[in-house]
Amino acid sequence: MALLEIKNLGISFGGLRAVDNFSITIEKGQLYGLIGPNGAGKTTIFNLLTGVYKPNAGTIFLDEENITGKKTVDINRAGIARTFQNIRLFKELSVLDNVKTGLHNSFQYSTVAGILRLPKYFKVEKEMDERAIELLKVFGLDGEKDILASNLPYGKQRKLEIARALATGPKLLLLDEPAAGMNPNETSELMDTIRFVRDNFDMTILLIEHDMKLVSGICERLTVLNFGQVLTQGKTADVLNDPEVIKAYLGE
Ligand SMILES: Nc1ncnc2c1ncn2[C@@H]1O[C@H](COP(=O)(O)OP(=O)(O)OP(=O)(O)O)[C@@H](O)[C@H]1O
Ligand SMILES: [Mg+2]
Numbered sequence: 001m002a003l004l005e006i007k008n009l010g011i012s013f014g015g016l017r018a019v020d021n022f023s024i025t026i027e028k029g030q031l032y033g034l035i036g037p038n039g040a041g042k043t044t045i046f047n048l049l050t051g052v053y054k055p056n057a058g059t060i061f062l063d064e065e066n067i068t069g070k071k072t073v074d075i076n077r078a079g080i081a082r083t084f085q086n087i088r089l090f091k092e093l094s095v096l097d098n099v100k101t102g103l104h105n106s107f108q109y110s111t112v113a114g115i116l117r118l119p120k121y122f123k124v125e126k127e128m129d130e131r132a133i134e135l136l137k138v139f140g141l142d143g144e145k146d147i148l149a150s151n152l153p154y155g156k157q158r159k160l161e162i163a164r165a166l167a168t169g170p171k172l173l174l175l176d177e178p179a180a181g182m183n184p185n186e187t188s189e190l191m192d193t194i195r196f197v198r199d200n201f202d203m204t205i206l207l208i209e210h211d212m213k214l215v216s217g218i219c220e221r222l223t224v225l226n227f228g229q230v231l232t233q234g235k236t237a238d239v240l241n242d243p244e245v246i247k248a249y250l251g252e
Contacts, residue, residue: 001064003028003204004172009048009058018044020228022058026172026221031198032206033219033236037248041228042208043085046174050082051075063171077105079171083161083178085208091150095141098149098160099132102167107131135163138200139193155186159193166201173197175207179214187211191218216240224248 004026011019019041026032034042047053049060051072060068067075081102090098107128110120136142139159144152149160158178165173178194179187191214197203209215215222216236223233226248232239239245 001061002026003030003063004206005059005061006049007059009045009055009060011044011048011053011056018228019048019055022225022228022230024223024230024233026204026206028171028204029198029202030204031194031218031220032204033215033222034206034208034225035210035215035222036225036231040225042225043176044228045225046082046176046208049075049174050080076168076170079169080174081165081168081170081172082174083158083165083176085176085180087154087157087161089149089157089161089164091148093149094146095136095149095152095160096129096132096145099135099163099167100128102164103128103131105168132167135167138196139163155182155190158182159190162193162197166197166203171204173203173205175205175209177208177210179209179211187214190214194218212240 002025004024006022006024009019009022010017022045034045036042044053048055051070051074054069058068059066062078062080065078067078070078090101107124133142133145136145139162141156141160141163144156149157152160162175162178179190182190194205195218198205207219219236221234222236222239224231224239224245231244231248232242
């Protein structure tokens with residue numbers, strides 16, 4: 001079975017059918033793009049996938065586990081991590097501590113050990129530091145580990161958010177417009193990083209993006225969403241040459 005299997009997913013807000021009869025199959029290890037005009041429903045699909053919204057219809061299976069309608073924390077534990085269209089970091093925490101907040105899925109000490117600063121506490125903290133620094137290295141952020149997240153330039157904040165998501169040890173990583181606000185150099189670096197993460201972390205990635213250079217450069221398959229519905233899906237080159245897709249983007 002596929003890593004992610006969504007069937008006939010739907011949600012309405014008042015009279016607006018924001019996502020309608022949405023289905024997608026993503027195989028393990030795929031780098032998959034979700035594209036479509038503004039307001040098409042892309043972020044809403046991420047919110048449905050991560051339990052921010054509960055669907056009115058449809059099913060979501062992750063690695064054969066039915067996660068439809070589950071809570072955000074449980075879905076994260078089941079293996080989905082995300083980044084946000086508007087960056088969300090702990091601005092008053094250091095770069096290192098931001099990544100460490102993601103590591104609590106895999107490292108634990110009891111509250112008592114934490115309060116009493118027992119040896120177990122120091123051991124776990126040290127292991128977490130090491131693991132967090134390893135992750136920061138992937139994103140070229142290890143040199144900035146002690147500065148406040150809010151003091152990082154914008155492009156690096158986006159990378160830090162991805163590092164924190166990875167720290168939770170997901171099976172599926174959702175990136176909502178990771179290149180938004182980046183200059184062409186930062187975007188091309190980000191493309192290399194996303195490929196690196198897929199290859200070296202054995203990751204499956206679904207990303208929303210408007211930057212067509214990024215989409216055509218790294219995504220193997222695409223789904224195009226238009227007015228909450230799938231317009232077309234398939235191999236990237238085929239989808240981007242589809243006249244219907246070109247029409248939706250040009251708004252004719
Ligand atoms: N909580 C909500 N309540 C009411 N309407 C909502 C809610 N969330 C999303 N919508 C509406 O659903 C539609 C899809 O929004 P969504 O944010 O998913 O679009 P998008 O494809 O991510 O667009 P963009 O590319 O601009 O980020 C929009 O019309 C939006 O206003
Ligand atoms: Mg969006």
